[in-house]
Amino acid sequence: MPQIYSRIIATGSALPERVVTNVDLEKIVDTSDEWIHSRTGIRQRHIAADGETTGDLAFRAAQSALEAAGVKASELDLIVLGTTTPDIIFPSTACLVQHRLGANGCAAFDVNAACSGFVYALGIADKFIRSGQSKKVLVIGAETLTRMVDWSDRQTCVLFGDGAGAVVLEASSEPGIYATCLHADGGFKELLYNPVGVSVGFNDEPNHGVRIHMSGREVFKVAVKTLDSLVGETLEAAGMVESQIDWLIPHQANLRIIEATAKRLNMSMERVIVTVDKHANTSSGSVPLALDYAVRSGKVQRGQNLLLEAFGGGFTWASALLRY
Ligand code: COA
Numbered sequence: 001m002p003q004i005y006s007r008i009i010a011t012g013s014a015l016p017e018r019v020v021t022n023v024d025l026e027k028i029v030d031t032s033d034e035w036i037h038s039r040t041g042i043r044q045r046h047i048a049a050d051g052e053t054t055g056d057l058a059f060r061a062a063q064s065a066l067e068a069a070g071v072k073a074s075e076l077d078l079i080v081l082g083t084t085t086p087d088i089i090f091p092s093t094a095c096l097v098q099h100r101l102g103a104n105g106c107a108a109f110d111v112n113a114a115c116s117g118f119v120y121a122l123g124i125a126d127k128f129i130r131s132g133q134s135k136k137v138l139v140i141g142a143e144t145l146t147r148m149v150d151w152s153d154r155q156t157c158v159l160f161g162d163g164a165g166a167v168v169l170e171a172s173s174e175p176g177i178y179a180t181c182l183h184a185d186g187g188f189k190e191l192l193y194n195p196v197g198v199s200v201g202f203n204d205e206p207n208h209g210v211r212i213h214m215s216g217r218e219v220f221k222v223a224v225k226t227l228d229s230l231v232g233e234t235l236e237a238a239g240m241v242e243s244q245i246d247w248l249i250p251h252q253a254n255l256r257i258i259e260a261t262a263k264r265l266n267m268s269m270e271r272v273i274v275t276v277d278k279h280a281n282t283s284s285g286s287v288p289l290a291l292d293y294a295v296r297s298g299k300v301q302r303g304q305n306l307l308l309e310a311f312g313g314g315f316t317w318a319s320a321l322l323r324y
Contacts, residue, residue, distance in 0.1 A: 005176025006129035006137070006169045008324060009071070012064030013165040013292035014057045015046040015279070022158070029154040036158045037277075041255025045161025045280035048144045055087040055096045057164035058142035061288070062097055069168040071136060073101035078133075079108040080125050081140040082117025082284035084313070085147060086110060089198060093142065103138075113184070114192070115251055115312025117141055117284030118165065122308070122320050123180035129171045140166040141284035148194055150211040159253070160212070161280035165288020177322040179237035181230060184316045188222065191215045192313040223253070223311045224260045230309060230319050231265055238321040242266050244305055245321070249294060251310035252276035252286040261309065273299065283312065300324055 021044040022033035036042050048057070058081060066073060081094035088096075094108040113120040118141025128134040142164035149157045196202045196209040203209035227250075235241060242265045250258045252275050262272045273294045275286075282289060287308050294300040302324060309319040 002173055004130050004132060005172050005174060006126045007172040007174065007176045008167045008322065009170045010065050010069035010168050011165065011288065011292040011295045012061045012066070012068055013163065013289045014060035014064065015163045015289070016048045016052055016057065018047050018049060019044050020047050025158055028151060029157060031154045031158055040159065041274070041276045042158065042280045043277045046163055047146050048162040052144070053087040054083050054085050054142045054144045054164070055093045057144070057162065057285070058093060058097045058140045058166070059100050061142065061164035061166040062101060062138055062140055065138065065166040065168050066101070071168050073103035075136050076103045076138050077106045077135055078125065078128055078137040079103065079106060079140070080111060080121040080137065081142060082111045082113060082121040083142050084112050084114050084117060084283060085144045097140065113312065113316040113318070114314055115253065115281070115283045115286065116310040116314070116316040116318040117312070118287045119308055119310040119318035119320055120182055120316065122167070123182045123318060125169050126177045126180055129169060135171045137169040138166060139169060140164060141286070141288045143283040143285045145281070145283045148210055148212050150206070153211070155216060156212050156214055159281050161282050163279055163282040163285040163289050165285055165292050167288060167291070175323045177320055178240070179234055180318070180320045181234050181237060182318045183230070184314045186314060188315040191218050191222070192315070220254065220257065222315065223257050226315070226317050227257070227261045227309060227311055228264045230317055231261060231307065234307065234319040234321050240305070240321065245307045246271065246304035247294065247300055247306045248272045249287060249290050249306055249308045251312070252279060252290055253281040253311070286310070
């Protein structure tokens with residue numbers, strides 16, 4: 001049997017219209033553009049309008065990817081959507097998007113791996129295609145993380161934004177995704193989490209206690225160390241060396257974490273896609289938003305090798321090495 005690969009045939013993305021700059025945030029918390037930019041690389045973020053949901057952003061990103069691919073929603077046989085901010089508890093946001101696209105009948109489900117959601121979803125979709133189960137798959141990463149932000153907490157509210165990205169994957173005899181690596185360690189729960197939910201209940205804090213708790217400095221340290229070993233593992237799984245990677249497309253949480261990963265790969269920052277300045281941390285939205293920006297701006301060309309990686313609450317961490 002010839003080897004089946006999954007190939008990204010097109011990308012898409014969507015951002016809310018409203019932009020909030022660091023200077024805007026200076027008016028609501030004790031912070032400064034200088035502090036935020038020097039620590040994180042962030043200058044601004046997009047924030048969903050009242051009533052605008054993760055599903056709305058996912059739907060728009062999906063439409064733009066399908067249009068670029070020239071694929072009809074009815075041709076899809078799977079939709080996998082990474083999110084930690086679903087519109088409602090169930091049905092899944094993937095099912096809501098499936099219905100709006102008119103792709104009814106194909107399998108559709110959400111993956112919650114916090115900020116690694118899109119790369120996890122890509123890894124899962126790749127396995128469906130490689131096994132022969134699926135031929136055309138829509139993979140989405142979409143979030144409205146600012147809905148979980150406590151706007152009086154300067155340690156977290158400056159870091160996050162909303163947005164979505166999507167890719168259409170197709171079965172192909174040519175590579176394709178060479179390797180994906182997915183990992184988690186639930187022992188790190190206390191460093192980055194949202195403590196309330198249906199099973200444990202909600203509390204009397206503002207927004208019923210729905211808010212991000214984060215030990216920033218510890219998260220930073222573990223992220224750098226973990227991504228360092230993840231990129232080595234991914235190269236080995238793909239049978240490649242650092243110099244074969246044309247572009248690093250990292251999770252956009254913090255420019256200093258991105259720079260550390262680039263250094264580990266001996267890559268100059270010219271070969272790294274950076275959108276954290278414009279989007280901030282959009283969790284599952286971040287990697288596919290950066291990928292779509294890289295494709296549409298003409299930076300990434302067909303035939304080039306891309307290393308995608310992400311790290312998030314759980315902790316979770318994941319990567320994909322692919323030929324675009
Ligand atoms: N504006 C101004 N000052 C702030 C601030 C803000 N928005 N947030 C925190 N500070 C203050 C702190 O109160 C502290 O003051 P103190 O020294 O008087 O106590 C000081 O700045 C340093 O805080 P610290 O948390 O040690 O800063 P840091 O250099 O570690 O940077 C982060 C904080 C959050 C930017 C950084 O730790 C980080 O990016 N971590 C990773 C987070 C992440 O990526 N999370 C998502 C993973 S998917």
